[in-house]
Amino acid sequence: xxxxxxxxxxxxxxxxxxxxxxxxxxxxDVAGPPNSACCPVCLALPGALPVPNEKAIEGIIKIxxxxxxxxxxxxxxxxxxxxxxxxxxxxxxxQYTFPVCEGGKLDIDVDGTTxxxxxxRVHMEExxxxxxxxxxxxxxxxxxxxxxxxxxxAGVPLVEIVTEPDIRSAAEARAYGxxxxxxxxxxxxxxxxxxxxxxxxxxxxxxxxVGDEVLGTRTETKNVNSLRAVQRAIEYEIDRQINVLETxxxxxxxxxxxxxxxxxxxxxRIKEESEDYRYFQDPDLLPLETSAEWRExxxxxxxxxxxxxxxxxxxxxxxxxxAGLLVDDSDLSTLxxxxxxxxxxxxAVGIWLTGEVVAYSRRTGTPIPDTSLTAPxxxxxxxxxxxxxxxxxxxxxxxxxxxxxxxxxxxVAEAKDLFQVSDSGAIESAVESVLAENxxxxxxxxxxxxxPLGFLVGQVMRQMGGRADPKVVHxxxxxxxxx
Amino acid sequence: MDESSTRVGTIAAMPVDIDxxxxxxxARLALSDEELEMYGAQLGDILExxxxxxxxxxxGVAPTSHPLPMVNxxxxxxxxxxxxxxxxxxxxxxxxxxxxxxxxxLG
Numbered sequence: 001x002x003x004x005x006x007x008x009x010x011x012x013x014x015x016x017x018x019x020x021x022x023x024x025x026x027x028x029d030v031a032g033p034p035n036s037a038c039c040p041v042c043l044a045l046p047g048a049l050p051v052p053n054e055k056a057i058e059g060i061i062k063i064x065x066x067x068x069x070x071x072x073x074x075x076x077x078x079x080x081x082x083x084x085x086x087x088x089x090x091x092x093x094x095q096y097t098f099p100v101c102e103g104g105k106l107d108i109d110v111d112g113t114t115x116x117x118x119x120x121r122v123h124m125e126e127x128x129x130x131x132x133x134x135x136x137x138x139x140x141x142x143x144x145x146x147x148x149x150x151x152x153x154a155g156v157p158l159v160e161i162v163t164e165p166d167i168r169s170a171a172e173a174r175a176y177g178x179x180x181x182x183x184x185x186x187x188x189x190x191x192x193x194x195x196x197x198x199x200x201x202x203x204x205x206x207x208x209x210v211g212d213e214v215l216g217t218r219t220e221t222k223n224v225n226s227l228r229a230v231q232r233a234i235e236y237e238i239d240r241q242i243n244v245l246e247t248x249x250x251x252x253x254x255x256x257x258x259x260x261x262x263x264x265x266x267x268x269r270i271k272e273e274s275e276d277y278r279y280f281q282d283p284d285l286l287p288l289e290t291s292a293e294w295r296e297x298x299x300x301x302x303x304x305x306x307x308x309x310x311x312x313x314x315x316x317x318x319x320x321x322x323a324g325l326l327v328d329d330s331d332l333s334t335l336x337x338x339x340x341x342x343x344x345x346x347x348a349v350g351i352w353l354t355g356e357v358v359a360y361s362r363r364t365g366t367p368i369p370d371t372s373l374t375a376p377x378x379x380x381x382x383x384x385x386x387x388x389x390x391x392x393x394x395x396x397x398x399x400x401x402x403x404x405x406x407x408x409x410x411x412v413a414e415a416k417d418l419f420q421v422s423d424s425g426a427i428e429s430a431v432e433s434v435l436a437e438n439x440x441x442x443x444x445x446x447x448x449x450x451x452p453l454g455f456l457v458g459q460v461m462r463q464m465g466g467r468a469d470p471k472v473v474h475x476x477x478x479x480x481x482x483x
Numbered sequence: 484m485d486e487s488s489t490r491v492g493t494i495a496a497m498p499v500d501i502d503x504x505x506x507x508x509x510a511r512l513a514l515s516d517e518e519l520e521m522y523g524a525q526l527g528d529i530l531e532x533x534x535x536x537x538x539x540x541x542x543g544v545a546p547t548s549h550p551l552p553m554v555n556x557x558x559x560x561x562x563x564x565x566x567x568x569x570x571x572x573x574x575x576x577x578x579x580x581x582x583x584x585x586x587x588x589l590g
Contacts, residue, residue, distance in 0.1 A: 020562040027562035034581040035568045043571055055560030076548055083511055085585045132582070148582035276509055281548050289554040 004245075005210045006238045007218075008167035008203060010230075012180050014190045015127055015198040016059045016157040022126045023050030023093060023155055023285075030130070034150035042155035044089040049284055052077075056157035057100070059189035060124050061290065061298050063159055064101025066183050066305055067119045071295050075100045077124075077285040081278045085147065086128035087154055094160075096279040099123035100288065106183075107307065110175045112320070117176050118164030129154035159189075165204070165215070170234035177201055177230045182306040182328065194226050201230055205237040207245065216241070217251040221265050223258045233258040237265055309333070317346030325354045331368040332357070338375030339382075348382035356396055360403050372405040381409040388469045394418040420469045424476075427460070427468050431476045434459045445481040453477060501526055 018028055024041035040048035064071050078096040104119035130153050135145030161180065167173050181199060185192040192199045206218035219241070224233050236258075241251050256265040304312075306327050313323035313336065326332045332353045339349045361368050381399060384390045390398060390413060401412040413419050421427060434456055435442055441452035453474075460473045503523040507514045514522065568581055577584040 018560045020558075020560050025558065025561065025563035026565045033568070035572065035583075037565045038568070038571065039565050043566075045571075051556055051558040053560050054557035057557070074554075081509075084588065085583075131588075133588075135587075144587050147585050147588055148579055149585060150582050278509060283549070286551075286556050287548055287554045 003210055004207045004238075004242050005212075006168055006170075006234070007165045007206050007208065007215055008169075008173050008234060009165040009218075010163045010167065010173060010176060010204070011202040012161040012177070013127075013200045013202075014063070014159045014161065014184050014192065016056050016159060017190050017198070018053055018055045018059070018157055020053055021155040022053050022056055022124070022157040024048075026155065028156050030153045030156065032152055034148075035152060037152045038154070042088075042151060044087075050093060050282075052285065052288070053157060056124065057288065057290075058298055059157065059187075060100050060122060060159045061295065062187045062189055062302060063161065063184065064104065064122045065295075065299050065302060066187055067101070067104035067106055067122065067161070069101035069104030069119055069122055071101055071290055072098055073290055074098060075288045075290075077282045077288070078279045079282045080125075085149055086131050087126075088129075088151065092125060092128065093282055093285070094125035094279075095123035100290075106176065106179060108172070108175045108179045109320075109324075110169075110172050115166075115172065117166045117172075120162045120164050122159060122161050125158050125160060127153050127156040127158040165206075170231045170238070173203065173234050174227050174231040177227050179306070181227075186303055186306050186309075188303065197225065200225060203230060203234055203237070205234055205241065206251070207238055207241045216245075217253050219251065219254055219256050219265075221256045221258050222268070223260075225260070229258060229260055232263060233265060236263065240265065313346065313350070316340045316350075317348075318350035322350040322354050325358075326350060329368075335368070335373070335375050335378060339378040342375065342379050344375075344379035344382050345386065348385065349378050352378060352382065352399065356399050357403070360400060366403075371403040373399075373403045377402050377409055384409060384413065388471065389413075389419055391420055391466065391470070394420070394466070417467075419467065421464060421467050424472065427464065427472055427476060430460050430463045430468070431473065431480060434463060435477075435480060442481055453481070456481075501530060 020026060021028060021037075021042060024039050026037040026039050026042055029037045041050055061071055075095065075098045077093055079091040080094045080096075081091045083090065099121045101122035102120070104122070106117050106119060107114055108117060129149050129151040132148040132150070133144035134148060163176070167176060181192045181194070184190050184199065190198055194200070201224045203221045203224055204218050205221065206216035208214065208216040219237060221233050221237055224230050237256070244251055252267075255268045257268045258265050309327045310320070310323040313326055313333075314320060316336075317340075318326065318336075326336050335357075336346070336349055336353055340346045357368060357373065360366070360371070381390075381395055381402070384398075385392065385395045390409075394413070395409075397416065398409050398412045398418060401407075401416065402409055406412050407415070438452075438456060438459065441456055444452045445456075456477050457470060457473050460477070461468055461470065464473075501523065503519050503526060504514075506526075507519065507522075572578045572581065572583070575583050
């Protein structure tokens, strides 16, 4: 894409995991039998009145605060009118001017570089029902014979987070999506599961010649349901648009659909005119006011956010990559925090957790909390390695046995006879016999070659059954050969 | 969108310029030429009235979104029993497998 610059904005929809829907008391139960969580409000029966869910409002304020937005003192609900049967009202309750949150930002790390993505707004709306298109083969809307509607999801609280067009590459977009997902999950307001549709992305992409100030025509791609899809769909769309422009064509402003299987975006519809949703204030809903006290109370209740946690883990001794891996896994981060709190080395614990512990869990298919590993075990294990009582390879064997439930690291090392021999007498006699058996090597070392030293260390270790402290062996050999 | 409901044209005779055909199209209303003229004139009267109201000096007056001085009618996040699906599905013109069935959707 030399000579071209991509300009990307992302809309993220987040379903809040409240007990009840946004404007009625139906349970949030999208997995239940079809239409089992519906009432006069979410079915739009005449006369039914929506009443906002206070918990959902708290949820969006939390998201807004986490993204450093201004939480508007007064905000309004609007009707977004459209003709599509996925909401029975013929409109979606959403927000237009005066959303709950405006003007925030999010710092993201892309390949070790920090960049800032502006947040235009975060607004509250309701999710739509689920449409199943039947007939025609593809399950797609265009060739369906008819459509089945399940309104269990209709009215589930939905938060939309809109970025400024600050993103310049597919990798940045992916990093943004991942960080938003972490934040929403850490806030506890949503399960943030992309695969379950509780979090969804729409990506707006345009390209322009490098150096141009004017934005190119943008497309909006929907059905982007994984972080990998965010990256692939944007890469595809950038290439497609550049190709269109370089071959003398024009990019059409349209909605496109990402097809995960074929790896391409296809046009959903070309409109003769832009969408006109005839937004107007919903007269059924009162203005929403947030007092300074309420905003402050919610702010005080915010949990530690992933970025702060990563910074803390780095302070505890891990590198940035390890900190990221730990923070992304609540089981690992809990073990890490507990082990470090009791005095273990953050660096060592981080390496063991993200290395051998994760490998064990994957290999055996055992979730980490189901193994016998505890934070004190990690402290004991890393302590023994630090003190030179266990070699790294012996420690690995001990860890596996501990995770298998064979006991504490000390017990396991004892039972398996894995402690390094610190008795210098035993090591010295092994060194003497190896020196006697290898006069050639000794002569070479004495004449200035260093290579045979490693060979001799290996010989001593072998005689010691691998349990000698290599540092001790090394220093004894150097002393005896004068290397 | 049903093409038969799409009409293009502006009722130019109206005192306030409004694309009545577009408004009808957005609302998916199939209006005859006579109806376009009639509703166009009526809407024009309404907009004319709105213009008169808009001409009032409102500087320093906060926009009124609701006539009553009330805010924040909230509901506690408690799930209550929903309707028995059969009770409303029986009112639908077409139902299949516990779901509403609608004709194919035209973009």
